Amino acid sequence: MPSFRKWLLAGLLVLAPLIITLWVLEWVVSTLDQTLQILPSHWHPDELLGVHIPGLGVIFALLVVLIIGGLASNFIGNRLVTWWHALLHRIPIVRSIYSGVKQVSDTLFSEKGNAFRKALLIEWPHEGMWTIGFLTGVPAGDVLGKLQGQPGGNAETDEFLSVYVPTTPNPTGGYFVMVRRSACQELAMSVDEALTYIVSMGVIVPGSTKKPQVKTLAASAPASSS
Incomplete structure (x- = not known):
């Protein structure tokens, strides 16, 4: 029984991080694959190639982000983005949601931001x-x-x-x-x-490959004088 328990825990320690990682990757890929739905049906890769290739949505989403970023970086695109922000700020309910999300994203992703830097x-x-x-x-x-x-x-x-x-x-x-x-x-x-x-709740110490040794409360308590 002790060996069975030891092997079970060792197997869980090996498989659990791998399964969770694969599940997260599968969720990200499947979610980004949905971006292909904005294309006309006759332009879908599934229709053109006759087979579904996972991950094409990721490439397509990356291209869309790069194109929008490139357009927003020039003078005309910057003016359009400014106009778009002003339009959204005029819509009562959308304004409160969009403003909060934009402030957080500007703080996290802006090169000039200082969030989580230290x-x-x-x-x-x-x-x-x-x-x-x-x-x-x-x-x-x-x-x-x-x-x-x-x-x-x-x-x-x-x-x-x-x-x-x-x-x-x-x-x-x-x-x-x-x-x-x-x-x-x-x-x-x-x-x-x-x-x-x-x-890791303090288990993984930065700069150290060894797990910290924790003394028991009884061992760390000062001995009482008789």
Whole structure:
């Protein structure tokens, strides 16, 4: 029975990441293949070739993105994009959804954005407890004025950072906090390494191939004097 359990766990450790990876890839490819539906039916590769070739939708979607990016990069295309944004901002319900999505995408994908550029060690949610967060920017405007006016602070020297604190093992959920720059320590690990550290719940340590050894509470507790 111990050998059976050991082999079962070893097999799951090998197959589970592979199966999940293949499932995600299959979902991405099948989803992007649906972009071929925008073509007329007589232009579909299935009709022209007489056989379905998975992945053609991925190539087609990539070409569409590159063409739109190329058109938007010149003067005329930029004016059209500006006109399109202005049009969407005039539609009541669409305006609120589109504005929020565009701000997030501009922050994440823009070359000038600073989202998730640095991994930080911050003391949160209370003193004596530490976690890893990602720098997303700096507060400004009325928010910064309120922060600098907090008791015990110095309005002239206080600097604050906007930090995203992800949850584990799912980093897509988390908390947005604003903390003093002096309370943040920049880590010498990349964003990818920090995400791996968070997703693995501290099991995979960046820069180390060995699993950290954790002492039991009984072993780590100081011995009581008689």
